[in-house]
Amino acid sequence: xxxxxxxxxxxxxxxxxxxxxxxxxxxxxxxxxxxxxxxxxxxxxxxxxxxxxxxxxxxxxxxxxxxxxxxxxxxxxxxxxxxxxxxxxxxxxxxxxxxxxxxxxxxxxxxxxxxxxxxxxxxxxxxxxxxxxxxxxxxxxxxxxxxxxxxxxxxxxxxxxxxxxxxxxxxxxxxxxxxxxxxxxxxxxxxxxxxxxxxxxxxxxxxxxxxxxxxxxxxxxxxxxxxxxxxxxxxxxxxx
Numbered sequence: 001x002x003x004x005x006x007x008x009x010x011x012x013x014x015x016x017x018x019x020x021x022x023x024x025x026x027x028x029x030x031x032x033x034x035x036x037x038x039x040x041x042x043x044x045x046x047x048x049x050x051x052x053x054x055x056x057x058x059x060x061x062x063x064x065x066x067x068x069x070x071x072x073x074x075x076x077x078x079x080x081x082x083x084x085x086x087x088x089x090x091x092x093x094x095x096x097x098x099x100x101x102x103x104x105x106x107x108x109x110x111x112x113x114x115x116x117x118x119x120x121x122x123x124x125x126x127x128x129x130x131x132x133x134x135x136x137x138x139x140x141x142x143x144x145x146x147x148x149x150x151x152x153x154x155x156x157x158x159x160x161x162x163x164x165x166x167x168x169x170x171x172x173x174x175x176x177x178x179x180x181x182x183x184x185x186x187x188x189x190x191x192x193x194x195x196x197x198x199x200x201x202x203x204x205x206x207x208x209x210x211x212x213x214x215x216x217x218x219x220x221x222x223x224x225x226x227x228x229x230x231x232x233x234x235x236x237x238x239x240x
């Protein structure tokens with residue numbers, strides 16, 4: 001049975017250093033690509049997938065994000081305020097857990113963009129997630145067909161979807177696309193304060209409870225100002 005997810009966590013607290021100078025006065029989630037902010041691309045997809053409430057964390061230039069999202073209803077946005085202390089990608093989730101509740105939730109980076117194939121990748125993730133076998137299910141993009149990505153990949157993927165982390169000198173075929181489903185129970189004994197979410201990925205991997213789903217479509221890595229044009233061209237071509 002597919003899980004029914006109504007809540008999501010959207011990471012929007014980063015400093016966006018590699019996106020300077022655009023982010024000198026603008027938080028990265030509000031940088032516009034193909035006519036709308038990165039954050040809106042993500043929230044629109046979540047709303048279309050049935051998410052009714054999105055917890056958005058803020059730290060850098062938080063008032064701009066709060067103002068931008070305050071009138072949104074699909075999904076409704078709840079702010080997790082981290083302006084007093086940066087908590088990292090992992091600590092941000094721990095702080096938001098009381099808002100996310102006890103059931104699995106979508107977890108999405110606010111600066112990720114992807115073009116769906118025939119079906120919604122969020123719907124495919126929900127259909128694939130099995131809480132009996134999985135703590136985390138990651139959306140994985142093939143490195144060779146991703147736009148704006150030039151790294152060595154993050155994981156190899158077995159036929160059943162189980163992930164194997166790239167060793168230091170390896171090249172692997174899949175990169176994490178910044179979209180996941182997570183069980184809140186895995187954070188029960190998580191570190192306090194600032195820490196990276198990769199700690200949780202690694203632990204789930206060691207316990208063989210980290211899985212992946214190959215993205216159907218195209219993923220765009222929008223990490224720098226130079227990457228915006230390539231992402232815009234791919235996005236506009238997809239809706240032409």
